[in-house]
Amino acid sequence: MTSMWERYRDMLGISHPIVQDGMGPQPTTMLATAVSNAGGLGSISSPSIVNTSETYLRDGFRAAIEYIAAHTDAPFAVNVPVGRVASGELLPVSETCISEAIAAKRDGGKVGNQLVALTTSAGYPGEFIATIQAAGLIHQAKVGSVRHAIKARDAGTDVIIASGYEMGGHTHVNGVHTMVLAPQVIERLNCPVIVSGGLCDGRGLAAMLAMGAAGIAMGTRFIATVEHEWHERYKQRVVDTPEWGDQVFQGVYAPCRGLKNPGLEKLPEALRSKTPDEFQEWEEGEMRRAMREGDIENGLLPGGQVAAALTDMPTVAELIERIVRDAADLLGGAAATAEQLRLGRVTTAA
Template sequence: MSTRYTELLGIDHPVVQDGMGPFRTTGLAAAVSNAGGLGSLSSPTASGARDGARELRAAIDECASLTGKPFAVNIPVDGKGHDSHSFTRAFLEVVVRARAADSAIASQLRAVTTSAGNPADHSAMIKDAGLVHQHKVGSTQHARKAVEQGADVVIASGYEMGGHTHSKPVHTFVLGPNITEAVDVPVLLSGGIRDGRGLAAALCVGAEGVAMGTRFIASDANTEWHPNYARAILDAREGDDVTYPGFFGPVRGLRNAGSELLGSIIENGTSTEDSLHEWKLAAMRKAQADGDTVDGLVLAGQVASALTEIVAVAELVPGMVRDAVRILDDLARRLPAAGVTSMS
């Protein structure tokens, strides 16, 4: 399937693995890229700027060794409770230096996705390095502003998405058409997408591809996270998700003892901003690394309620495209050849 997005990135399928930080997604990113989509390395912001920069460079080298195809890096650009500007610049410098030092990496590391804040201070650095600049937004106003500041691609992420979401709730299939009408760059839809039906619907509202996070957590390639995390997602039902304060804004995850404890800590009001920041990171590690999905924070989107099995990434990505094409072909065949007729 060829769209403006696949042509811009040099990939086979308009399916992107969204940023899923702040912990490792190296093997998953390589698997998605090998399947013909675009995998994304998550920035290790939990490690701080200096240690995180070293971890990111190692992840770039490892990902490049696992795939010969394009991949991206996701870097947040704003936050509360830590020096986000410092790690943003440090991580961008790592990306730029890695490309400059290795021509093979330069040919593969094609894009940087910025998220969580205004990318104005960083867009020039991304573009000057020859990278495609993708920016994730939750409003049409922010989409327009990102394009004005040089973004090549906009990721329209609806409120139902997992992980960091937006303070003003606009859902995917309201936000998506609004943004595709407002900007002239390729737009990806994110939030609530899980299969070829979502891809077909995204194309119908003017998008050029989709980005997914929760669907890829419950996959055979997500080996860097504890299996209990994927199991919690597969066990989730409609209404099992909840939003709570994250690092850059609201976060969507699964309701459990950990999310309820966080609510109590915030309501009590005795924790400092720094101590609360550290508590959240530790609770995320409990779930992702240790498999404690009861007391840890399990970030996931509402689409978790529709997922019932672990999927193979190598089959999922091209399968989504095949299904989307079939759906769109079937719809076209059902329409009268001369156009839609009156139902009166």
């Protein structure tokens, strides 16, 4: 019987069941390249989530796509947050990035061959799913509830990324944690399900594969890697985060989980005094301040709860190799335990 991981591997052509989550607004181009080169699925992040010029968005997004295609021969993906105005129409920034990814795929060549998937997050891209797939892209939808997973699958989405509330960055209004969400989504859907939120090592990968998932997606764990292009102070701050060192705060599309710092004290005043458009621009600027300039005291620091579990900053290749090796060892040991369970030979200690 073909496992969901095998189905996913054959769909995308990757070697390991590890996906890099989108992590804008600061670029993740070099990180995505390293992840794809190491056998996972690297993901280019949207260059902006505010209403900036269409030319800037289009040129910046295409440049990132062409960069990764020039620096790896492996498959990769793009991630586009989906936001909507009050009337329900897609935000121009979301539509521009989706359209540019489709254009890059249709243009063919090395770029078109290696760009294999488009991941949408933060909202529902219903009217674009058929167009994404018609271009030859696998559509992956990142969701935070069973009902949204079913809705996306019923609309034709190829792959569901089930994202638990402990994830970093923009999270969910009605939070469901990974170990509650993942088994329900996997049980209800007959398609590859990638699990995201709180995962960072071989234990997490082994648990999700044993549960029937196709693999895992990680964001915060990939921040703290050698190749990631964000500022070294930000990366080290992720490693240094203590238990209870994260907080959920108001974000552009939805609540956002980040690391506690004095910069969060500015949020109430920004929310009170700024229009929604002004707040979006301010929030992205504060995130960029930390990611680009390394101002980890005054900027905003998107990051997941799993930061408290991180202790090192390996290369991407070292990290992926370690996760896959440890997961294989754990699953091998679990297979022996499973056989004992089937034979009724497991006993509890006195």
